[in-house]
Structure formats: structure tokens, C-alpha cells
Amino acid sequence: MQNAFKDKVLEGKVAFVAGASSGINLGIAQHFARAGAKIALISRSHEKIVAAAKTIADEGFEATGMAADVRDFASVDAAFKTAHDRFGKIDIVISGAAGNFVAPALGMSSNGFKTVVDIDLIGTFNVLRASFQYLNRPGASLISITAPQAVNPSMFQAHVCAAKAGINMLTKCLAMEWGPAGVRVNAISPGPIADTEGMARLAPSAEMEAAIKARIALRDYGTKTDIADTAMFLSTDNAKYITGTIVDCDGGSKLGDAGANALADFK
Numbered sequence: 001m002q003n004a005f006k007d008k009v010l011e012g013k014v015a016f017v018a019g020a021s022s023g024i025n026l027g028i029a030q031h032f033a034r035a036g037a038k039i040a041l042i043s044r045s046h047e048k049i050v051a052a053a054k055t056i057a058d059e060g061f062e063a064t065g066m067a068a069d070v071r072d073f074a075s076v077d078a079a080f081k082t083a084h085d086r087f088g089k090i091d092i093v094i095s096g097a098a099g100n101f102v103a104p105a106l107g108m109s110s111n112g113f114k115t116v117v118d119i120d121l122i123g124t125f126n127v128l129r130a131s132f133q134y135l136n137r138p139g140a141s142l143i144s145i146t147a148p149q150a151v152n153p154s155m156f157q158a159h160v161c162a163a164k165a166g167i168n169m170l171t172k173c174l175a176m177e178w179g180p181a182g183v184r185v186n187a188i189s190p191g192p193i194a195d196t197e198g199m200a201r202l203a204p205s206a207e208m209e210a211a212i213k214a215r216i217a218l219r220d221y222g223t224k225t226d227i228a229d230t231a232m233f234l235s236t237d238n239a240k241y242i243t244g245t246i247v248d249c250d251g252g253s254k255l256g257d258a259g260a261n262a263l264a265d266f267k
């Protein structure tokens with residue numbers, strides 16, 4: 001068995017990463033490039049995605065950045081076509097574009113709710129659906145980035161909870177439909193990850209960060225590399241019998257319930 005984390009295990013592979021101008025998804029793209037993959041990246045901002053691709057090219061690896069909004073199927077499809085024309089195939093897809101803001105349901109408009117569902121859930125459908133005709137089949141690996149909110153109802157996150165729950169079910173449905181074609185479909189559920197826009201929005205103060213860490217079994221935030229390593233494993237043949245799963249990489253942050261946590265506060 002190859003060591004997915006030390007060898008150039010993705011040599012000869014082509015990965016397409018959506019929502020890759022920053023954060024966790026850019027971390028995955030950089031990690032995959034170092035493991036030998038050629039990388040196509042998309043996000044809404046031309047300037048940001050070209051700069052993201054440059055961080056990979058500056059390390060001596062091959063990457064191309066394209067502006068595409070995951071809410072617009074045609075723009076996503078065009079990006080896949082460009083990537084396929086350039087690299088000849090697509091082996092791995094990461095669907096991680098997302099939007100979030102902290103607001104009570106009564107503090108968001110219908111369009112505010114819809115915006116997050118459109119980016120996270122419809123965007124994920126668009127990315128995975130558009131990818132299919134370009135995939136190197138059998139053997140392709142599709143990975144969506146979901147969140148603990150998909151199964152843990154969270155205050156002021158109704159939009160994200162609903163959208164990410166949809167991603168979890170979409171993952172399972174597509175795994176069933178596309179398994180016979182040799183396409184594996186999984187999702188990763190990161191816990192709180194350090195130095196990300198997501199956590200800057202959810203826990204903007206040191207006090208909030210400390211309160212969140214106190215509720216995590218491993219008592220710390222994860223790193224972008226933790227998520228990239230998980231994505232790497234799922235993208236290799238080491239995971240060739242894994243499909244339709246939601247892989248938690250969250251330090252145990254979903255363990256326990258409100259009652260158990262409340263008891264811990266009295267200890």
C-alpha cells in the first residue's frame with residue numbers, strides 16, 4: 001500500500017477544485033499539487049483565483065485558475081471544458097464553494113437564505129453534475145465539503161444547516177447513481193479549522209474561540225492540512241471501496257449533546 005501522505009501519490013492525476021481562492025479548498029489544491037496532481041481552480045473572483053493558482057505555480061507545479069460562479073451551471077461547465085482541454089481528463093473533483101453569515105432566521109430575507117442555499121447546495125449539484133461528462137471513468141473521486149451543521153442544528157445558521165444537510169443527502173444519492181460507472185462520491189465534514197474565513201465569521205473573538213475549543217473532544221481547532229490529508233486519502237486507491245460516506249475530520253466536535261455538555265460545565 002502506498003503512503004498517501006508521503007509519496008507523490010497523485011502523480012498523473014488531474015484535480016478540479018471549486019471555491020479554491022482561499023482557505024480550506026486552496027489548502028487542498030496546494031497539498032494535491034505537492035503530491036503530483038495538476039490543478040484547475042475556480043472561484044467568482046478572477047483576480048483572487050489567478051493569484052491562488054500562482055501560489056501553486058510558484059512552487060513549480062502546474063495550475064490554472066478560472067473565474068466561475070458555482071450558481072451558474074454554464075460557467076462551471078465551461079471551466080470543466082477548459083480544464084479538460086488543457087489537461088486531457090479530470091480524476092478528482094473537490095466541491096467546496098460556500099457562503100456564510102451569522103444571522104437569526106428572522107434577521108435574514110428570503111434572498112439571504114436562498115443565497116447560501118444557491119452557493120452551497122445548488123452550487124455543489126452544479127459542480128458535480130457538470131463534472132460527470134469530463135471525468136476519467138472508472139476511478140474518479142468526487143468530494144464535497146460539508147459541515148457539522150448538516151447534522152447539528154445550530155443557532156443563527158438555519159441557511160447553512162439546511163444547505164449542508166442537502167449536500168450530505170446529495171452525496172449519498174449520487175454515490176448510488178454513479179457507483180456503477182466507477183465514480184466514488186464522498187463528503188468531508190471539517191470541524192472548526194484555524195485561520196479560515198469560516199471561523200473568522202463564526203468566532204470573531206478570543207472568548208468565542210475558547211468557548212468552542214472547550215466543547216471539542218480534542219480541545220483544539222483543526223488545520224487546513226488535516227482536511228487536505230483527508231481529501232488526499234479519499235482521492236487515492238487506498239479508499240477505492242469507500243463511497244457515499246460523510247467523513248468527519250472534526251476533533252470529535254459533534255460528539256455529545258447539549259445535556260451532556262451542560263453536565264460537564266458543573267464538574
Ligand code: HXC
Nearest residue numbers: 098099100101102103107108109111112115147192197198
Ligand atoms: C443577514 C445577509 C447578511 C447578514 C448578506 N445577507 N449578509 N443577511 N445578515 N450578515 C443577505 C443580503 O442582505 C442579501 O439579501 C443576500 O444575503 C445576498 O447578499 P449579497 O451580498 O448580494 O450576496 P453575494 O454577493 O452573493 O455574497 C454571498 C455572501 C457573502 C454569502 C452573502 O458573505 C460571500 O460572498 N461569502 C463567501 C465567503 C464566505 O462566506 N466564506 C465562509 C464560508 S465558511 P437581500 O434580501 O438584502 O437582497 C462556511 C462555514 C460553514 O460556509 C461551517 C463552519 C463551521
Ligand code: NAP
Nearest residue numbers: 019021022023024043044045069070097098193196197198
Ligand atoms: P473561504 O476561504 O471563504 O472559502 C470559500 C471559497 O468559496 C472562496 O474561495 C470563495 O472565493 C468561493 N466562493 C464563494 N462563493 C462562490 C461562488 N458562488 N462560486 C464560486 N466560488 C465561490 O472559507 P473556508 O472557511 O475555507 O471554507 C471552505 C469550505 O469549508 C466551505 O465549504 C465551508 O462551508 C467548509 N467548512 C469550513 C469550516 C471552517 O472551519 N472554516 C468548517 C466546516 C466546513 P471567491 O470569493 O473568489 O468566489
